[in-house]
Amino acid sequence: MDRFPVDTTDSGGLRTGRAAFATLAAVHTTLLMAMMVIAVALPAVQREFELGNTGIALVNSAYPVSFCGLLLLGGRLGDLVGWRKAFMVGTAVFAVGCAATALAPGFIALLVARFCQGCGAAVAAPAALALLRGVFPRRDQYVRAIAVWGGLPMVGGAIGLLTAGPIVNVVSWRWLFLVPTLIALAAVAIAPKLLPDLSPSERQRLDWLGGALVTTGLALVCYGLVGSGERGWSASVVVTVACGAGLLAAFLFSQTRRADPLLPLSFFASPRRLAGLCGLAAGATGVFSLSFFLPLYFQQTHDYSPALTSAAFVPYSLAMFATSAFTGRLVSSFGARTVTVAGLLTGAAGLLLLATMDDQQSYLGTMLAGMIVFPAGALAVFAGATVAALEDVPETHAGVSGGLLNTAMEFGPTVGFAALVAVAGSWTTRLQGSGTPAHSAIPLGYGAALTVAAGVFLVIALACWLLLRPSARRR
Structure with a gap:
């Protein structure tokens, strides 16, 4: 991991910048680890609870739906009560959700527990990012730190x-949630001693209605899109998606009527910030979708065991760790624009390599190449886009800006992921309707979804090249 400068200024109980950063980074990494860890276990969960493809997709997305939907509210909560307190409360709720997931007796209980995990993460994640600004008050330190921070989700x-x-x-699979529970509880215990007790100078009210609208809207859209893969675009699916979209539209309208909105539309006035958020959403869509499609492909199509499936991700992880060693320096040397665009183009190439999957495909060859190329590109996207999205955000909006950044990253595992699941399901159904056997049609459906994702990466790369212009950067 890239070395970062340390500010040793004592503030509100802060002992060292390094210790505080390590605590925040450990929790931030764990929040994303808990989201991804279930991917390899999905076939085992499917067998235990006798679920169809829609069921396991819902298990996979229950956490990110609540995470994404409540992030803006969680960010505002930190602005209201103080970021250290919000960090501790959110991390504690996350720990409870992890423990409940491990003990879930049935499908509904599992969904509720995963949803609880996301609720806690939605409060902890933006608070952690806001605290990072207090740990590194100097701009050069902060820029380098958030470049490292942007790669932690992939770690x-x-x-x-x-x-x-x-x-x-x-x-x-239930034991997968033991480590996240212990890390979260340890962080709650040491936070009062290591983290600064910071809060913005201006306190604003919580928008409970806005939080309910966006969370319910996202849940309905995701449920409808995921269900369309098996049921097609039936009347019930169309109504579900339409209702969700309507609630999201109502949320946006409500934000224009409030003096202290959860989502200040002025945040999108900056082209650099908008491009950075789009880059984060695209990168997260690719990462989360691969964590769903590839384990299913390896285990269902090629009969890999869970352990062999994890082994198949070793090149993926090595490429990611190697890239993480210098992403901070790359952003400092070449700027957010170059790193973000290069990452998106590299990620698109990796997705196209992985999209060649079929029931005869050997792991060695294009699959292995894609497992190396994609994570390198995605990590560069996260590093560059995070810097672009957080530049020049006023301190009074540190919490809500953290919520907005994390919302962009969770938009991928919610709406982006659900849309790709719908593409995969629709393409698979079409192939089976034309006589293609299921064992051949399913991986081809996954490949179609990854091809669409690659196209999105290319479009966002063009947008970032145009919007992240050096002339727009404040020096």
């Missing part, structure tokens, strides 16, 4: 993918 994802298989093979 967490890689750890989850690598460790999940052996744990599922040896004991049970």
Whole structure:
């Protein structure tokens, strides 16, 4: 991981910048690890609870739906009560959700527990990002720190993918949530001693209605899109998606009527910030979708064990860790624009390589190449786009800006992921209707979804090249 400068200024109980950063980074990494760790275990969960493809997709997305939907509210909560307190409360709720996931007796209980995980993460994540500004008050330190911070989600994802298989093979998928629970509880215990007690100078009210509208809207849109893969665009699916879209539209309208909105539309007035948020959403869509499609492909099409599936992700993780060693320096040397665009183009190439999957495909060859190329590109996207999205955000909006950035990253595992699942399901159904056997049609459906994702990466790369112009950068 890139070395970062340390500010040793004592502030509100802060002992060292390094210790505080390590605490915040450990929790941030764990939040994303808990989201990804279940991917390798999905076939085992499917067998235990006798679920169809829609069921396991819902298990996969229940956490990011609440995470994404409540992030803006969570960011505002930190602005209201103080960021350290919000960090501790959110992390504690996340720990409870992890423990409940491990003990879930049935499908509904599992969904509720995963939703609880996301609720806690939605409060902890923006608070952690806001605290980071207090840890590194100097701009050069902060820019380098958030470049490292932007790559932590992939670190967490890689750890989850690598460790999940052996744990599922040896004991049970339920044990996957023991480590996140312990890390979260440890962070809550040491936070008062290590983290600064910071809060903005201006306190604003919570918008509970806005939080309910956006969370319910996202849940309905995702449920409808995921269900369309198996049921097609039936009347019930169309109504569900339309209702969700209507609630999201109502949320946006409500924000124009409030003096203290959850989502200040002025945040999108900056082209650099808008481009950065789009880059984060695209990168997260690719990462989360691969964590769903590839384990299913390896285990269902090629009969890999969970442990062998984790082993298949070793090149993916090595490429990610190698890239993380210098992303901070790359952003400092070449700027957010170059790093973000190069990452999107590299990520698109990796997705196209992986999109060649079929039931005859060998792991060695284009699949292995894609497992190396994509994570390198995605990590560069996260590093560059995070810097672009957080430049020049006023301190009074540090919490809500953290919520907005994390919302962009969770938009991928919610709406972006659901849309790709719908593409995969529709393409698979079409192929089966024309006589293609299921074992051949399913991986081709996954490949179609990844091809669409690559196209999105290319479009966002063009947008970032145009919007992240050096002349627009404030020096």
